[in-house]
Amino acid sequence: MNRDAANGSPRGARSEMSDAGVMRQKDEFTDRFLVLLDPGAADQGMAALQSKAGIARAERARGAEPEAVAEMLEQGGSIVFEELGVGVVRAAPDQLHALQATAQEESAIITMERERVLYATQLVAAPPGTAGTTADYLRGYQDGVEELVNHALQRFEAANLAEVLAAAFDESQATWGLQATRVVESTFTGQGVKVAVLDTGVDRTHPDLMGRFGGVKSFVQGETADDVVGHGTHCIGTACGPKAPRSLPRYGVACESEIFVGKVLNNQGRGPDSSILAGVNWAVRHGCRVVSMSLGAPIGVGQRFSRVFEHAAQRALRAGTLIVCAAGNGSDRPDLIEPVEHPANCPSILAVAALDKDQKVAFFSNRGINPDGGQVDIAAPGVGVISAFPMPKEHKTLMGTSMATPHVAGILALLAQANPDASAAELKSLLLAGARRSTIPGADVGVGLVQAP
Known part of the structure; x- marks a missing residue:
């Protein structure tokens, strides 16, 4: 398992500036986790996370209603992307230990990772603090x-x-x-x-x-x-x-x-x-x-x-x-x-x-x-x-x-x-x-x- 996911360190970001003035973001995470599920036992794996770690009941995302996916995730829900066999769950700090233990013990869960934040691949990112700019x-x-x-x-x-x-x-x-x-x-x-x-x-x-x-x-x-x-x-x-x-x-x-x-x-x-x-x-x-x-x-x-x-x-x-x-x-x-x-x-x-x-x-x-x-x-x-x-x-x-x-x-x-x-x-x-x-x-x-x- 990813070491950062295992220790439950808080989300955050580091930035660094190159000599050319290019701002790069490093290691920015959310408070969610990606769960890779055994394709033949996806329901079993998500049910284990719900019962043992208190994770929200998972909804299936079949690709028909993508807008609902974003809303459910923002509201703290859990999602399973059926075509990919991947679940997404949110964990509060007091749930991390149970979440990690369940992921390690449950055979239907192949691996679990912290969720990263990605960017459009451009030469210079917007300066820190510009979220919400026009x-x-x-x-x-x-x-x-x-x-x-x-x-x-x-x-x-x-x-x-x-x-x-x-x-x-x-x-x-x-x-x-x-x-x-x-x-x-x-x-x-x-x-x-x-x-x-x-x-x-x-x-x-x-x-x-x-x-x-x-x-x-x-x-x-x-x-x-x-x-x-x-x-x-x-x-x-x-x-x-x-x-x-x-x-x-x-x-x-x-x-x-x-x-x-x-x-x-x-x-x-x-x-x-x-x-x-x-x-x-x-x-x-x-x-x-x-x-x-x-x-x-x-x-x-x-x-x-x-x-x-x-x-x-x-x-x-x-x-x-x-x-x-x-x-x-x-x-x-x-x-x-x-x-x-x-x-x-x-x-x-x-x-x-x-x-x-x-x-x-x-x-x-x-x-x-x-x-x-x-x-x-x-x-x-x-x-x-x-x-x-x-x-x-x-x-x-x-x-x-x-x-x-x-x-x-x-x-x-x-x-x-x-x-x-x-x-x-x-x-x-x-x-x-x-x-x-x-x-x-x-x-x-x-x-x-x-x-x-």
Whole structure:
């Protein structure tokens, strides 16, 4: 069992600032626990927690009413995500000992972990104490952050300016990311394939995305699925944007896929493990072939992956759903390189690194450092990425492993269309086999640059 879960230490967060001024959150937890259940004895395991530890009676979340999930969790209820075999319970301090003892003794409970808080994978998080700030403030802050990041990019790329210019892409018709990944040459569009993007929501009025939604749900209590941050709309645009947007260049990969949007991060770009698992459960229930998650939580060197998320990802794979996740932006190369974040560090989740236009590792992209999982699987364009953004701005250029991840998710949708009978595991193998190999170490880019079929 996770050591922090076993000792019942209080929730909290540590933050640290890199030399480049990048704020990173560390080890933030809630007062809830994730319970991995034996698929054949889930009721037995949750009943034991109720009777022996006084945990609230568990409700089943089958994916049909996601709004109720958020409300029940906020009110202290217990939930079981049926598709994943994972329970979520809240424990008061005086219940911790009984909870831990029951989890260790009950054969129907495989493991239990503390619930983490995750963030949209962006270069600089909102400053501490900004919860509840207005959307206008957040957008203004983001604009200021971009200016700082541009200075950082100049510092890291100045030595390679000649190579960058030589490798410049003409983006008048299509983004450099679609060109580098050969999406513009592909005859596949993702037609008939369901793609779920779990993020900060979406602008449903966006002219490039309207009419494409198979489902739009919020897993955040008290918030609609509307995207006030912009992060989710941008990622959805890259994964599923149209072939002919209202204004060029084209930026979307799976241009005819069916879009499922799960808002799992709130209007400050943060959310707990349970919201992410609720979104995955919902996506699996609706038959989504791909789940794209540009989110994560930093972990330390030597820290193992979450067994709960790993088993959930395995169960999703068996149900036909492949999860793709951002490797994280915690690095400040060449001086500081951080390990792949949670939950991308799970072996059964595809971890995506970011490349720049020169097809070198982006300075912020994390590395596969930790053994026993934690590797980078593949890389995609993640610097200077144009995509959709909430109106009236309509489009915006951003950077991050967040921007790389939906490139991979969209290409998986193309592969699913090209191979309709392939299992999720087979789609993963086809994706990795088709990547363009690189001289960059695999710890940084996995098998190489993702390529469309």
